Amino acid sequence: xxxxxxxxxELFEEVPIATNRYVLQCAHAEYKxxxxxxxxxxxxxxxxxxxxxxxxxxxxxxxxxxxxxRKLTVRWIQGLDGxxxxxxxxxxxxxxxxxxxxxxxxxxNVALCCIPSCEEVKQAIFNLSRTxxxxxxxxxxxxxxSCWDVVGRDIFRLVEAFFNCxxxxxxxxxxxxxxxxxxxxxxxxxxxxxxxxxxxxxxxISRAVHDRFEKVLPSLISRxxxxxxxxMSIIENVLLAQEIVTDIRKSGKPANVVIKLGMAKAYxxxxxxxxxxxxxxxxxxxxxxxxxxRLLANHWYSVLFNGQSTGFFHSTRGVKQGDPLSPAxxxxxxxxxxxxxxxxxDDSCYxxxxxxxxxxxxxxxxxxxxxxxxxxxxxxxxxxxxxxxPIFHSRRKKVFYNDHIKKEKNKLQNWKGKLLSHGGxxxxxxxVLPSIPWKFRTENTMxxxxxxxKYCKKFRPTEVQWRGGSQEWKKMLxxxxxxxxxxxxxxxxxxxxxxxxxxxxxxxxxxxxxKVLYRINYNLHNLVxxxxxxxKEVPHDWPQLIKFLxxxxxxxxxxxxxxxxxxxxxxxxxxxxxxxxxxxxxSVAFCIRDDRGDLVYASARQLQVTTNIVAEATVMRDxxxxxxxxxxxxxxxxxx
Numbered sequence: 001x002x003x004x005x006x007x008x009x010e011l012f013e014e015v016p017i018a019t020n021r022y023v024l025q026c027a028h029a030e031y032k033x034x035x036x037x038x039x040x041x042x043x044x045x046x047x048x049x050x051x052x053x054x055x056x057x058x059x060x061x062x063x064x065x066x067x068x069x070r071k072l073t074v075r076w077i078q079g080l081d082g083x084x085x086x087x088x089x090x091x092x093x094x095x096x097x098x099x100x101x102x103x104x105x106x107x108x109n110v111a112l113c114c115i116p117s118c119e120e121v122k123q124a125i126f127n128l129s130r131t132x133x134x135x136x137x138x139x140x141x142x143x144x145x146s147c148w149d150v151v152g153r154d155i156f157r158l159v160e161a162f163f164n165c166x167x168x169x170x171x172x173x174x175x176x177x178x179x180x181x182x183x184x185x186x187x188x189x190x191x192x193x194x195x196x197x198x199x200x201x202x203x204x205i206s207r208a209v210h211d212r213f214e215k216v217l218p219s220l221i222s223r224x225x226x227x228x229x230x231x232m233s234i235i236e237n238v239l240l241a242q243e244i245v246t247d248i249r250k251s252g253k254p255a256n257v258v259i260k261l262g263m264a265k266a267y268x269x270x271x272x273x274x275x276x277x278x279x280x281x282x283x284x285x286x287x288x289x290x291x292x293x294r295l296l297a298n299h300w301y302s303v304l305f306n307g308q309s310t311g312f313f314h315s316t317r318g319v320k321q322g323d324p325l326s327p328a329x330x331x332x333x334x335x336x337x338x339x340x341x342x343x344x345x346d347d348s349c350y351x352x353x354x355x356x357x358x359x360x361x362x363x364x365x366x367x368x369x370x371x372x373x374x375x376x377x378x379x380x381x382x383x384x385x386x387x388x389x390p391i392f393h394s395r396r397k398k399v400f401y402n403d404h405i406k407k408e409k410n411k412l413q414n415w416k417g418k419l420l421s422h423g424g425x426x427x428x429x430x431x432v433l434p435s436i437p438w439k440f441r442t443e444n445t446m447x448x449x450x451x452x453x454k455y456c457k458k459f460r461p462t463e464v465q466w467r468g469g470s471q472e473w474k475k476m477l478x479x480x481x482x483x484x485x486x487x488x489x490x491x492x493x494x495x496x497x498x499x500x501x502x503x504x505x506x507x508x509x510x511x512x513x514x515k516v517l518y519r520i521n522y523n524l525h526n527l528v529x530x531x532x533x534x535x536k537e538v539p540h541d542w543p544q545l546i547k548f549l550x551x552x553x554x555x556x557x558x559x560x561x562x563x564x565x566x567x568x569x570x571x572x573x574x575x576x577x578x579x580x581x582x583x584x585x586x587s588v589a590f591c592i593r594d595d596r597g598d599l600v601y602a603s604a605r606q607l608q609v610t611t612n613i614v615a616e617a618t619v620m621r622d623x624x625x626x627x628x629x630x631x632x633x634x635x636x637x638x639x640x
Contacts, residue, residue: 005031075629108216109285115163116208118156122148124207125155128200128324135199136174136302136309144200155204162205165290170300172202174312175320178304194268196320197304206325209291213328220282221331222338223360223446227368228327236447237365239472241372243450244353244362246470256353259373266369267330268318272296275333282332295325331368338366341373351375356453360446521545534582561640568595571635573623577615586610588619592627592635601626616640 008027012020076086079094116124125148130141144151162168179192186192198206226237245258275296276289299315319326341364344350352363353374365372455473456464466474501516525540528549532538535552539545566572572593579586589604603622607615616639627635 002031073629109283109288111215112209112212113163113285113287113291115160118152120211121156121159121204121208122152124204124211127211128203128207133178133197135197135202136176137171137199137201139200141200144204155201158201159205159208162294163291165287167294168202168205168298170298172199173298174199174300174302175202176304176309177301194321196301196322198320198323203324206295206323209295210324210328213325217328217332221335222342222366224338224342224362224364225331225335225366227366228331234367236445237367240362240447240450241365242472243447243454243470244355244374257375259375261371261373263369263371266334267321267326270319270330270333271317275329278332278336292329296329327368334366334368337371338364356450359450359453362446362450517542565597566593566595566636569634570595571600571627571632573627573635573637575616575619575623575637575639577612577617577619579610579612579615583609583611586612586615588615588622590619590623590626592623592632600632601630 005024005027008020008024012024074091076084077091077094079085079090080098085091085094125141125144128141130145132141134140144155158172176197177194178197180195181191182193183191226234241258272293276293279289279292296319299320301311301313301315302309303311319329342361344363345352345361352361355362363374365374451473455469498516498520521540521542524542524545525538528535528538528545532552539548563574573590574593575588575590577586577588586607586609587604588607589602591602592600594600603626605622607618610618620637620639623637627633
């Protein structure tokens with residue numbers, strides 16, 4: 001096109017008439033049109049949208065495109081087996097294998113559908129309770145576990161037949177429904193809770209499927225759901241709900257509302273076809289869906305009414321309460337609601353609950369059939385119970401805990417039948433309550449992230465002072481304070497228990513001195529392990545523990561470090577890795593600056609549980625890979 005324009009210009013210079021002028025103007029217009037097309041092509045190719053319309057910058061776009069292609073080109077990469085690959089064909093093949101496994105359920109489906117081994121069946125039997133109530137056949141788990149050498153082969157053949165697409169007999173899937181009262185006074189059948197007493201052999205098959213299924217379950221359910229999933233705790237959702245509603249009525253805060261949704265008889269009303277559709281949409285193989293269907297659609301029930309078995313009928317919906325597989329299937333059916341609520345954040349018009357900055361987007365919290373919905377509104381909020389725990393925004397009142405206290409009193413009354421003394425009840429309660437899992441500094445969950453962003457910001461929890469907040473946060477700060485002699489020997493729970501034992505001995509009760517000394521040594525040993533987790537081989541004996549602690553010397557030091565500019569034409573890369581707990585949840589980061597100190601590139605990411613040394617080595621490797629792939633030479637690496 002440029003040659004055509006030159007010819008038209010020469011023609012007009014030789015013969016400057018109106019006709020040649022018009023031809024030259026048409027040629028210039030056509031040439032500009034083609035330049036515009038080329039510029040738009042490279043503009044779209046590069047993705048630059050900030051240039052002024054009409055500027056002719058084709059050369060710039062060429063350079064930007066070449067830079068992007070050089071940046072996106074992978075010259076070497078670590079393969080699936082851990083080795084480094086430089087051949088482009090091998091890298092492309094490995095990429096296909098990696099993302100094919102990443103975006104498919106093939107490996108999980110193969111593991112779910114393959115026939116279990118005899119050892120796997122045995123493990124399923126011994127993982128079930130041996131003392132649980134028996135089903136219609138009258139054989140409890142203790143029989144199968146004690147007589148495994150005799151009946152084990154037959155049980156394995158039965159499980160093998162099920163995984164080979166054979167249906168179970170009615171005599172195996174027959175289940176007794178025992179009716180447990182929900183209230184003190186039963187006036188209607190709705191006041192009774194049906195619990196399934198299945199044959200132990202039927203539960204073995206469900207347990208075998210469940211043991212495989214639970215490995216993929218955490219990757220399928222949302223973080224909002226904490227019920228029946230391995231590694232998740234219901235108490236975290238209760239604590240998170242309490243933290244969220246604490247500031248609901250403070251002045252200056254946006255209008256928020258909390259709604260509790262409860263599902264009546266949720267287990268009994270699960271639609272089988274809906275559940276299978278959900279599993280199908282999640283990518284499970286048809287063979288696994290057939291296994292689930294044969295477990296669901298082959299239920300035959302009799303009702304135990306006043307100790308007598310009555311009736312024999314077939315169910316058409318619901319999952320059995322008491323079956324090992326039922327909780328996992330139920331929360332997957334509830335997952336549809338959870339994902340639908342989370343999808344609201346994609347709507348630009350949606351106004352969600354106002355939460356601290358950098359927290360997860362949260363509009364609901366779930367545990368099995370209970371859901372707390374968080375929304376922006378102008379309504380009022382009163383006290384509610386979530387999984388038996390009161391959730392409130394005002395000061396604590398005794399009336400909020402009445403239902404919980406009544407429930408615990410009923411349990412204490414039931415313990416009387418087991419001849420449990422008052423001291424025994426106290427010991428049982430004190431051992432149950434401290435078992436609440438506190439994972440604030442070790443795991444990344446919705447609750448821990450919310451607490452960090454609300455109270456800690458950029459500080460460590462041990463550096464944060466009490467400036468108001470919830471009672472839970474106040475108790476956590478109190479627990480993080482340094483131990484004192486007064487608390488250890490006078491006011492602490494352990495000291496009080498020792499003084500009670502001392503008083504028992506003084507008033508004639510028998511108490512072993514060795515037992516008291518063992519208890520003291522045990523608690524002091526655990527105290528040292530908690531305060532100084534990096535110490536190894538901490539002795540249990542008190543005199544040896546004192547000598548051990550006297551020999552411990554601090555190895556930490558403080559040194560002021562200045563950042564110096566690299567030489568002209570050089571780059572400097574600073575790396576750092578850190579671990580909470582060593583080993584613990586770790587994070588790494590690195591940044592690259594030029595000889596003027598200007599930032600060229602920075603990156604940060606989170607690792608799994610590992611040590612400080614591994615984190616430091618990992619971030620160095622990441623930095624090396626980056627500046628080699630982007631030709632940032634020469635470079636200096638600095639690390640602590």
